[in-house]
Amino acid sequence: MVQQTPVRPLGAPGGGALIDEDWEALRFRVHRSAYREPELFQQEIDRIWNHTWLYLGHETELPRPGDFKTRTLGGRPLIFCRDSDGEVRAFFNSCTHRGTVLCRHSEGNTKFFQCFYHAWAFSNSGELAALPGDDAYPDDPGFRASMALRQVPRLQIHEGFVFVAFDPDVPDLLTHLGAAAHYMSLTAKIGPHGLTTLPGVQLYSVKGNWKLAVENAMDGYHFAPTHNTFVGYLRETGFAVTDDDQYAYDLGGGHGLLVLTGHNGRIGMVWEPRFGDEEKARTTAKRQEMESRLGTELAGEIADASRILFVFPNLLLFDLEALTIRQLEPVAADRTDVRAWQFVEVGEPESVRALRIKTMVSFVGPGGLATPTTSRRTRRCSVASWPPPTRPTPPTTGATCPGAWPTRSRATRAVPSTRARCAASGGTGPAWWAYPRVWPARRRPCPPRPARAARRGSEVTTPTTVRPGVVRVGDREVTRAEVEDFLYHEAQLLDEWRLDEWFTLFEPEGRLEVPTTDGAGWDATTAGYFVCDDYDLIQARVKRLKSRKAHAENPHSRTHRMVSNVILLEGGAETLWITANFVIHRYRDGGTYTYVGRYEHVLKVDPDRLRFRVRRAVPVMESMDAGARLSFIL
Structure with missing residues (x-):
């Protein structure tokens, strides 16, 4: 059986098909325009994202009453919060007065959300709590009720996973999840x-x-x-x-x-x-x-x-x-x-x-x-996929589903996912991507960080200095100039892609860390990481980056690093805590990316050199450009 799923014409006479499926020939192809055309993308938002259940977050992200997160979902800014009574809620992040973005913080804990424009205030359960000059507005409970924050039309939770829908008429969540609900429950157990x-x-x-x-x-x-x-x-x-x-x-x-x-x-x-x-x-x-x-x-x-x-x-x-x-x-x-x-x-x-x-x-x-x-x-x-090739217009049969995301297959039997199957999936012309015809259907540490002299947001402990810019570590004196030269040398090795030499800057107990947050009071050991490599993983990372099969860096990026504001925090028996600021400019794929943040290093002090025991880069999250990737770049 051959089936093509047509779509609404996009400026081309007669339109064209997005899906070409032939079960007998083991061919399943999707036209590349499904991945690039803005008109099709907007149809997907209108017909799918506006009319089905969307995952918003997990209820454990809001452990305390008053906790909130702001995030965009389906293009709509939302407030995801737990109200003072402990109920999980989702509001449109828009003041009901003039439509201004209500909450401009990414997260926090509050009993009230206050608009910065006219100072209207709303409780974390959505009620209008206060407004300046309230004597100019109707003294009517109905008025206040009509100006409450707008909740998303539907919100349901399965095993702690919070879903919302912008269409009030969608089926209930478990109906939408179907068999997927079982596997979510397996994880929860x-x-x-x-x-x-x-x-x-x-x-x-x-x-x-x-x-x-x-x-x-x-x-x-x-x-x-x-x-x-x-x-x-x-x-x-x-x-x-x-x-x-x-x-x-x-x-x-x-x-x-x-x-x-x-x-x-x-x-x-x-x-x-x-x-x-x-x-x-x-x-x-x-x-x-x-x-x-x-x-x-x-x-x-x-x-x-x-x-x-x-x-x-x-x-x-x-x-x-x-x-x-x-x-x-x-x-x-x-x-x-x-x-x-x-x-x-x-x-x-x-x-x-x-x-x-x-x-x-x-x-x-x-x-x-x-x-x-x-x-x-x-x-x-x-x-x-660019520039757009001319879309062929094969004969069409079956139901029309403009812009929708098609089910990839309708397998009814087990088929191992082997290379032979993909090779049999049919020819690939310049305008099509080929896929296996079916989805087979067969049932079947990071070590603790050293104790830190100063947490972000607390008082900095000033080290005992021998003289300005000099700290004693064991029997050895370390100067700020020596630390600066070490950091400048490391920056040069990375900019010049001398990765083997860079790897020698780590001691065998060394670690490479990039935390997921730069927020005050958060500990990366409990908040998580972008990168958390021990010595063996650092070595594997270097090996990968040098390989021509490291597609993320082949050809490799060009970078320019600047290190400044080096501060010596505390010297111990054999280690030294230091901080510094960094700015990294990265040139890749015709684009320029900038990373800004601070270093929080623990240096092993040897008699004749410095080495990394912990190399920690803490990026400022607001500086991360779209498409910017990490790996060794920081």
């Missing part, structure tokens, strides 16, 4: 006391269509060739990596599931050597705990395989080495904003929490060994 998000969020942008971000996450076919350096790193640690035993499922309603059994271990579930012997014993104990609590069959379904769940249209739940929630926000046909949270067990030991954070960000996230490469692949796919 991992911990005996539940799961929670960490307060830090990875916020970054991908220069590509939102559907490309979904397809990449659900594409197990690219793992070995695209992430070959990471695969090599896992094999060097003694883990036998394979991508043969993986299966994908069409869950209906646009939802999908990818099941992976040989890609990686899972903390607490499937042990691998890089987790360490202590975690091996805990994994055995964890399995026994789950079996006693859930039964052998359910515990096995949860623990025996990694999963990536896509909940249409904007939620990806990664249950890989560790757990990550990823939310997609389409901004334009060629840009997608991404938010990601670490998802962890409540009450787990600190050592396990540290291992979980380190392990996950080593692969997934804008500073991991995978996401920068896949983000670049998305960018390259988008660039290759």
Whole structure:
């Protein structure tokens, strides 16, 4: 059977088809215009995002009454909050008086939201609480009720995952989720006391269509060739990596599931050597705990395989080495904003929490060994789609679905996801992308940081100085000029791409860290990281960046670094805490990106040199440009 799904004409006589599907020829192709044309993108927003359930956030992001977050969803600015009575709510972030953006903070805790324009104030449950010159307005409870904050028409929660809909007539949430609800429940059952998000969020942008971000996450076919350096790193640690035993499922309603059994271990579930012997014993104990609590069959379904769940249209739940929630926000046909949270067990030991954070960000996230490469692949796919080729107009049959995101397949039997299947997917002309015809359907730490002399937001402890600009570390005196020369030398090595020499600046216990937040009072060990590499991972990162298969840096970026305001904070028996400011200009893909922030380093002081024990870069989040990626850049 051959089927083409037509779309409304976009300025071309007769229009054209977006989908070309032939089950007998094992061909499934999507026209590239589905990923680039602004008109189609706007149709998707109008017909999909405005009329279905969207993932807003997790209720554990708001642990206390009065907590709030502001974020944009489906192009609409929202306030996601827990009111004083503990109820989770979502309001349009717009003052009902003149439509001004009401809350200009990204997060916080408050009983009232006050508009900066005319000082109207609203309670965190939405009621109009106060307005200047209220004697000029009707003294009528109905008036105040009519001026309350506008709530989103629908809000429902499943297993702590909060969804909203802008269309009041959508079916209930569980109907929308369908089979996907079961897999969300499996994840929620991992911990005996539940799961929670960490307060830090990875916020970054991908220069590509939102559907490309979904397809990449659900594409197990690219793992070995695209992430070959990471695969090599896992094999060097003694883990036998394979991508043969993986299966994908069409869950209906646009939802999908990818099941992976040989890609990686899972903390607490499937042990691998890089987790360490202590975690091996805990994994055995964890399995026994789950079996006693859930039964052998359910515990096995949860623990025996990694999963990536896509909940249409904007939620990806990664249950890989560790757990990550990823939310997609389409901004334009060629840009997608991404938010990601670490998802962890409540009450787990600190050592396990540290291992979980380190392990996950080593692969997934804008500073991991995978996401920068896949983000670049998305960018390259988008660039290759321009200029728009002429769309062919094949014969059309079946239902018309203008601008909609089609179900990729309608599999009714198990088919292994092998390279042979993709090779049989049909020819690819210049205007089409080819896909396998079906989704197969078969059931199947970061060490603790050194104690810090001064937390952000507290009083700085001034070190005992020998004389101005000199600090004693053990029996050795370290001058600010020596530290400055060390930092300038490091900047030069990175700017000149002398990565092997840069790696020698770390001691064997060295770590590379980039926290997810620069906010006051937040501790990166509990808020999460963009990058959290130990010595072996730093070495793997250098190896990858030097490889021509490191697509995120091939050809590599050009950078210019500036380091200033070097301050020596505290000297110990063998280490020195220092801070400095940095500005990094990066030139990549015809664009210029600027990173601004501060360094918080712990230096190991040797008799004849300085080395990094902890190299920590804390970027100012507001300075992160769309499309900017991290890895070694900071």
